[in-house]
Amino acid sequence: MTSERAGGPPAPPGLTSDEGARREGGASQAARERASQQALPRTERPDAPAYLTRYQARRAAAEQNGSAAPDGSPGGDQGPDVPLYLRRFRERQAGPPGPDDVPRWHGEDLGVTRAWAEVTRTKEIVPERRGQQATVVTDVYLVRHGETQGYSSESGLTPLGSWQAHRRGQEIARRVRTGHRVIMACAPTNRARQTAEHLRRGLADHAALYGRDPDIAAVTERAEFGNFAVATPYGPRDVTAAFRLYHREMEKYERIGLGERPGWLVEVDRFWAVQQGGGDPITHWLTLPMLHFEPPVACVRRFWTGILAIRDQTPGQSVVVATHSGPIRAFATWAFGYDPGEPFNAEFVRVRLIEGGVTALITYRNRVQEMRVPAPADLAPGPDPRFGPAREDTLV
Numbered sequence: 406m407t408s409e410r411a412g413g414p415p416a417p418p419g420l421t422s423d424e425g426a427r428r429e430g431g432a433s434q435a436a437r438e439r440a441s442q443q444a445l446p447r448t449e450r451p452d453a454p455a456y457l458t459r460y461q462a463r464r465a466a467a468e469q470n471g472s473a474a475p476d477g478s479p480g481g482d483q484g485p486d487v488p489l490y491l492r493r494f495r496e497r498q499a500g501p502p503g504p505d506d507v508p509r510w511h512g513e514d515l516g517v518t519r520a521w522a523e524v525t526r527t528k529e530i531v532p533e534r535r536g537q538q539a540t541v542v543t544d545v546y547l548v549r550h551g552e553t554q555g556y557s558s559e560s561g562l563t564p565l566g567s568w569q570a571h572r573r574g575q576e577i578a579r580r581v582r583t584g585h586r587v588i589m590a591c592a593p594t595n596r597a598r599q600t601a602e603h604l605r606r607g608l609a610d611h612a613a614l615y616g617r618d619p620d621i622a623a624v625t626e627r628a629e630f631g632n633f634a635v636a637t638p639y640g641p642r643d644v645t646a647a648f649r650l651y652h653r654e655m656e657k658y659e660r661i662g663l664g665e666r667p668g669w670l671v672e673v674d675r676f677w678a679v680q681q682g683g684g685d686p687i688t689h690w691l692t693l694p695m696l697h698f699e700p701p702v703a704c705v706r707r708f709w710t711g712i713l714a715i716r717d718q719t720p721g722q723s724v725v726v727a728t729h730s731g732p733i734r735a736f737a738t739w740a741f742g743y744d745p746g747e748p749f750n751a752e753f754v755r756v757r758l759i760e761g762g763v764t765a766l767i768t769y770r771n772r773v774q775e776m777r778v779p780a781p782a783d784l785a786p787g788p789d790p791r792f793g794p795a796r797e798d799t800l801v
Contacts, residue, residue, distance in 0.1 A: 574607025586721035601727035629711025701735035
């Protein structure tokens with residue numbers, strides 16, 4: 406039997422009052438949803454956008470008047486309504502590019518390829534710079550190595566680091582000319598050596614793309630461009646090699662209990678604690694005096710010694726050096742008088758030696774500083790015999 410709800414209509418035959426109420430509730434919910442959907446405004450637009458409508462109207466009018474271009478575009482190539490840049494573009498597209506299709510300035514051939522002109526084009530209008538007035542005899546690029554697999558071991562580059570170095574070499578290729586001699590040098594570490602090789606490949610690839618034929622020398626290692634060192638009982642070591650010695654020696658002190666740790670272990674422990682804590686160990690090295698670390702000024706002297714040695718022994722229009730961020734940052738800090746910050750992977754400091762050998766232009770992050778080239782007496786080794794401009798790094 407069916408029952409009736411108090412105060413409401415009787416339930417349909419064969420249904421209880423609760424089932425009937427649920428059906429009525431569902432039907433009313435569906436009705437409300439249909440009503441809300443019908444009440445929403447229509448947002449789609451079946452008509453074409455205004456710019457397309459105007460274009461279609463102009464094209465239809467041009468076809469009726471017989472003034473359409475061969476490709477169907479309204480107005481033809483020389484119509485009064487066609488902008489100058491569009492007419493010039495259509496003229497270039499009308500025929501295949503020939504030998505005369507080269508970049509020109511005031512009607513004169515610039516002597517460059519279209520690819521080189523496209524990648525070096527800029528919309529900025531800048532005043533003449535000091536570097537454009539002076540005669541640069543040697544252009545030196547102090548390039549930081551690409552992304553490495555780690556700093557706790559003598560690791561090479563990651564795939565991203567290889568790409569970064571190759572891409573930087575492509576950029577440097579814009580500044581070389583046919584007949585230029587390019588010297589390739591690197592610090593005596595795996596990551597710097599691999600960076601130099603990828604720089605060389607990228608430079609050679611894009612020099613060919615730009616129609617240049619420079620003389621690119623093979624990569625040579627030079628100790629003058631090495632990373633800053635730590636004075637250990639086994640001699641001066643690159644900071645990465647010193648870290649491995651640090652772990653080996655610390656294990657002895659922890660297992661055997663040999664007493665107080667020597668000073669070089671304490672300083673290396675502080676340096677790598679900053680690195681592991683997410684801080685900036687290079688700022689720590691630049692600002693905190695340490696007895697067993699090579700001072701920043703010694704790295705500046707080494708770099709200048711290497712630059713001038715390359716200029717005198719193997720002269721070339723360009724010198725590309727793959728090295729490390731610490732000495733590069735110390736070099737830039739010396740030149741600008743303040744710490745300009747850590748260079749990114751494959752970022753470089755540019756040193757342009759001016760004709761006469763008296764001054765140089767040092768460029769880093771859109772700032773240029775003119776400095777006097779240090780005299781040989783200024784580059785003499787400091788009073789600490791452990792660190793010299795021509796020290797030999799031994800990786801253990």
